[in-house]
Amino acid sequence: MMKTFAELLQRVASGPRFRVCIAAAEDPAILAAARMAQAHGFIHPVLVGNDGRLRELCAEVGLGRYSVLPCEAPEECAAVAVRAVRSGDADVLMKGTINTSTYLRAILNKEYGLRSGALLSALAVYEVREYHKLIFCSDSGMNTAPGLEQKAGILHNALQAMQRLGFARPKVAALTANEMVDPKVPATVDAEALARMAAAGETLPCILEGPIAFDVAFDRAAAEHKHIASEISGDVDLILAPNIETGNALGKSWLTLNKARWAGVILGTTHPVVLGSRSDSAEVKVNSIALACLLARAAG
Structure with missing residues (x-):
């Protein structure tokens, strides 16, 4: 039984790398968290957004070995990211600099979304x-x-x-x-x-x-x-x-x-989903990615 996030990170790092698809990833804090998770050895970032801007920001934060799915508008970024996860080109979906309602609409899309038939819950x-x-x-x-x-x-x-x-x-x-x-x-x-x-x-x-x-x-x-x-x-x-x-x-x-540490995911979807907030610390983002990746491993 895991008692700390350190144990959770150690456990997820002992397995394969997971492809984490970040919708509208043009944010230094999110990319820095992806770099930290990559350094732990459990993710390969799949970045959705403006190709040039993403490559510029990745260089600034020191993130290497990533894939880019280029697109521009927020709605397009959400759709592209969700489709990538649904098709098996990625394992975990993560929210970037995109409005939560736009993100959820793509997840719940009847044509290409991640509906499982279950209630969505946090x-x-x-x-x-x-x-x-x-x-x-x-x-x-x-x-x-x-x-x-x-x-x-x-x-x-x-x-x-x-x-x-x-x-x-x-x-x-x-x-x-x-x-x-x-x-x-x-x-x-x-x-x-x-x-x-x-x-x-x-x-x-x-x-x-x-x-x-x-x-x-x-x-x-x-x-x-x-x-x-x-x-x-x-x-x-x-x-x-x-x-x-x-x-x-x-x-x-x-x-x-209590200065607690935490992580959060959305459940009830076909694949693990990280919602998060732009105000979350890098540690919270990494913990949430790790939790989602563990769930993806168990589901696979």
């Missing part, structure tokens, strides 16, 4: 110094207020990804404000339903508990104080957030106050 992974292993969290970036059916889809995507990464039976916390099921609080009702589904074998293998509050999920003393018998308390692998605000605020609190 999976974030955090390395928090105060915790003994990586924490997975979904969904903190795609589905704003998921209902039970969507939460089941989000759970399936996350468990499938974790299975590919070697988690045989992840411990999952269906997070809520407390452990009481209250019809007036839909998150608690959904959490109880998901726990029943997992116990009945209606999900991929996992140990899912919910409704469960954060303190009980991560502090065994809190569980004992509340007289809650828990198999996951203090050892959670995956947080299933009740809504986007909870997942987003939780992650950003770790990043801001």
Whole structure:
């Protein structure tokens, strides 16, 4: 089981190089991250964008051994990148200097996109110094207020990804404000339903508990104080957030106050997808590329 991003990078570097296709790659920070990932030995960059500008920027950041798929307009760059991944000319898709809506439209295109039939969801992974292993969290970036059916889809995507990464039976916390099921609080009702589904074998293998509050999920003393018998308390692998605000605020609190490291990918597509933000550090970009490449290796 990987406990740090250093272990994740070591693991992905032990395998083959993956062709990472970057849509609208004319950005020094993105190209610097590609150079770092290349130095670790696990990617061959496939850059989509203006040929002359890309070669100029690659020289500036010291990126060598790359391929270029020349195009100009953002919509064209998104389409070319997605088609390259869909056709097998690349293994992983990554967003460059392109609007997120344009990027997602290409991914969801019915003719050439990366639709799998599953719900798209975001999976974030955090390395928090105060915790003994990586924490997975979904969904903190795609589905704003998921209902039970969507939460089941989000759970399936996350468990499938974790299975590919070697988690045989992840411990999952269906997070809520407390452990009481209250019809007036839909998150608690959904959490109880998901726990029943997992116990009945209606999900991929996992140990899912919910409704469960954060303190009980991560502090065994809190569980004992509340007289809650828990198999996951203090050892959670995956947080299933009740809504986007909870997942987003939780992650950003770790990043801001705990100086956590993190990575993120989009799930539910035929190939691994890195969305990311231009404000992400080079380290975050490299971690996200590495995570996507590991998922691509397992899928292949």
